[in-house]
Amino acid sequence: MSDPPARKKRARRLPPVQRREQLLDRALELLAESGAAAVTMQAVARAAGVARPVVYDFFADRAALLSALVAREESRALTDVLGVAPRLQIGSPLGADSGADFGADSGADSGAGFGADFGAGFGASLTTALQAFLEVVQGRPSTWRALLASPTGLPAEVAARLERAREATLEVVESSLRASLGARIAKLDTEVVARAVLAAGEVAARLVLTAPTEFPPARFTAFTSTLFGALARASAPAAPR
Amino acid sequence: MSPPRSRRRYAARLPVEARTEELLDAALGLIADGGFGAVSMHAVARHGGVTRPVAYDCFSGRDELFAALIAREEARMRTVFAEAARADRTDPRRLPADTLATLLEAVRDAPDTWRLLYLPLDTLPEGPRQRLASVRAELTTVIRAGFDAYAAAHGFPPEVDAEVAVHLLRAMVDMAGQRVLLDPDRYPPERMTAALDSVLDVFNPQ
Numbered sequence: 001m002s003d004p005p006a007r008k009k010r011a012r013r014l015p016p017v018q019r020r021e022q023l024l025d026r027a028l029e030l031l032a033e034s035g036a037a038a039v040t041m042q043a044v045a046r047a048a049g050v051a052r053p054v055v056y057d058f059f060a061d062r063a064a065l066l067s068a069l070v071a072r073e074e075s076r077a078l079t080d081v082l083g084v085a086p087r088l089q090i091g092s093p094l095g096a097d098s099g100a101d102f103g104a105d106s107g108a109d110s111g112a113g114f115g116a117d118f119g120a121g122f123g124a125s126l127t128t129a130l131q132a133f134l135e136v137v138q139g140r141p142s143t144w145r146a147l148l149a150s151p152t153g154l155p156a157e158v159a160a161r162l163e164r165a166r167e168a169t170l171e172v173v174e175s176s177l178r179a180s181l182g183a184r185i186a187k188l189d190t191e192v193v194a195r196a197v198l199a200a201g202e203v204a205a206r207l208v209l210t211a212p213t214e215f216p217p218a219r220f221t222a223f224t225s226t227l228f229g230a231l232a233r234a235s236a237p238a239a240p241r
Numbered sequence: 242m243s244p245p246r247s248r249r250r251y252a253a254r255l256p257v258e259a260r261t262e263e264l265l266d267a268a269l270g271l272i273a274d275g276g277f278g279a280v281s282m283h284a285v286a287r288h289g290g291v292t293r294p295v296a297y298d299c300f301s302g303r304d305e306l307f308a309a310l311i312a313r314e315e316a317r318m319r320t321v322f323a324e325a326a327r328a329d330r331t332d333p334r335r336l337p338a339d340t341l342a343t344l345l346e347a348v349r350d351a352p353d354t355w356r357l358l359y360l361p362l363d364t365l366p367e368g369p370r371q372r373l374a375s376v377r378a379e380l381t382t383v384i385r386a387g388f389d390a391y392a393a394a395h396g397f398p399p400e401v402d403a404e405v406a407v408h409l410l411r412a413m414v415d416m417a418g419q420r421v422l423l424d425p426d427r428y429p430p431e432r433m434t435a436a437l438d439s440v441l442d443v444f445n446p447q
Contacts, residue, residue, distance in 0.1 A: 119444050152361045185439050192428075192436035195420070196413045203412035215405075223405040226398065231444040234395040 020058050023048050027069050032145035036153035039066060063155035070158055073143045074165055080136045087132035090125050090176045090197075118184055119235060123228020125180070126197075127221050130204065134217035137205045145209055148202060170194050261299045264289045265310050272310075273353040277366055282306070304368065311372045314354050318376050321347040322383045333394030334445055338434040340387045341417065344380075345430035348421045359419055384410050 014022060026047035030038045041062055045052040059065035081088065137144045151159040173194040182188045207215035255263065267289035271279045282303055286296035300306040321344065328339040348355040358377060362370050385407045392401060420428035 122443070150361060150363075152363060181440070181443070184443055188439060189432065189436040192417075192420075192433060193440060195416050196436070199412040199416035200409040203408055207408060219402065220405060222400075223402045223409075226400045226402070227406070230392075230395065230397040230401050234397075235444040 016058075019050075019054070023050075023055055023058060023065075024069050024072055027065060028073065028142050028146055031066075031069065031149060032142040036066070036149055039069075041065065063157055066155055066158045067161065070146065070161055073146050074161075076140060076143050077136070077147060080140060081133075084132040084136060088129045088176075090122075090129050090173070090180055117232075120228060120232040122180060123224060123232070126228070127224040130201065130224055131217060131221045133201055134204060134208050134220060137208055138212070138217060141209055144205055148206055148209070166198070170198060173197055257299060260291070260295065261309070264291070264296055264299055264306070265313055268306055268310050269314065269353045269357075272360075273356050276360065276364055277307070277369065278364075280306070304366075307366060307369055311357075311369045314357055315372055315376050317351065317354050318347075318358065319379060322379050325383050326386055328387070330390050330394075333391055334441070336387060336391050336394070337441060338438045340383070341414065341437055342430055342434045344414065345417055345421050345433055348418050349425050349430055352422050352425070355418065356422055359415070359422065380414070381407060381411055384414060 023044055027039050027044045030043055030047060039062065041055045041059075042052055044065065045055045048055070055065070059068060147162065147165070149162075151162065154162070170191070174190040177188070177190050177194055177197070181193065182190060204215075204220045208217055208220075264285055268280050268285045271284055271288055280303065282296050282300070283293060285306065286293045289296065300309065324347075325340050325343040328336055328343060330336060357369075357373060358380070360373070362374060365373065385403070388403060388406050388410060391397075392403070392406075417428075417433040420433065421430060
């Protein structure tokens with residue numbers, strides 16, 4: 001609508017590559033702080049201290065800008081996630097070795113059934129994975145706020161792009177589950193279980209982002225480890241009555 | 242805005258209560274397809290096969306129609322929550338799947354009603370937004386009660402953080418509900434509850 005007020009100060013000239021990054025940085029801040037609707041060409045220009053045509057030099061329109069932004073944040077997130085990939089492997093032995101705590105009560109007796117030991121190991125690996133994921137989220141909050149943003153107000157192509165990323169993540173979680181839980185559960189519905197794992201991970205990430213004091217990552221990992229410990233104990237054969 | 246076409250058929254005369262119900266059904270269908278923005282007295286009348294004056298006999302305007310609609314749908318959803326809260330607590334193994342089944346079967350049977358629960362709140366008019374926020378809170382209460390019963394039956398120690406549990410469970414219940422809404426043939430309630438049971442079974446004594 002109206003142009004920015006007269007306080008317009010000339011921005012320093014920047015080489016195009018840096019200017020583009022700077023515009024995306026400002027757009028990311030707007031998206032993370034105020035949601036998709038706040039990201040307009042004008043708002044980005046104003047936040048970057050440049051005239052609107054400068055933004056149009058780099059991005060044909062708002063959808064192109066948001067697309068480029070989401071692409072950049074996706075690749076940053078992917079780099080971070082790949083960096084902790086071994087810890088994210090659900091059901092890997094990495095997590096299982098810390099299962100000693102949980103299996104201790106029930107594991108001593110070989111009659112504990114497969115529930116207790118396997119469940120404790122699985123729970124431990126899930127805890128490790130959750131911790132790794134939430135640390136990644138906490139390390140780059142604006143990126144994850146953008147990636148987890150409500151699709152309301154996003155151009156359709158950008159929402160579709162985020163949806164594709166979710167589906168790709170789903171496949172990774174599925175294959176991880178197939179290799180772990182699948183060995184224990186006949187006819188495991190990996191798709192549905194993976195969707196549940198992702199839904200839980202996503203809400204945990206949102207809470208870490210929106211209420212970091214109340215919900216630090218450690219609160220979630222304390223939860224999963226106590227939960228799986230309690231489940232493992234409950235699944236041990238009934239104590240003498 | 243185009244005038245009703247000449248094919249206008251006269252709807253059978255109905256008592257005002259029955260007519261009101263029909264128009265609320267029409268409005269619910271419009272919301273399911275296009276959100277609250279798709280609802281006008283004109284659209285509701287046309288969708289319900291009546292003239293605008295007939296619609297105005299039932300509701301003074303859009304706000305009153307929204308209020309009546311949300312009151313009806315809220316009552317329907319709360320009835321289901323009450324039923325879910327009555328899930329058999331005698332066998333804790335059955336509790337999670339029974340509760341989930343009650344919720345998801347209701348979603349399958351009345352998708353337009355439950356779609357209201359999953360509309361982004363920021364797209365709703367003020368009145369419906371407050372009511373639906375309160376219905377969402379009620380679902381959280383049901384989940385909390387279910388978790389507490391399960392935890393008690395399994396002798397969970399108090400360190401198991403119930404608040405975190407409810408956040409995570411709520412996200413998973415919402416995921417399941419949205420899948421049933423999206424594609425009930427591919428994601429029937431039985432599929433979702435079977436997946437839940439298969440995972441919990443790992444922890445059941447053999």
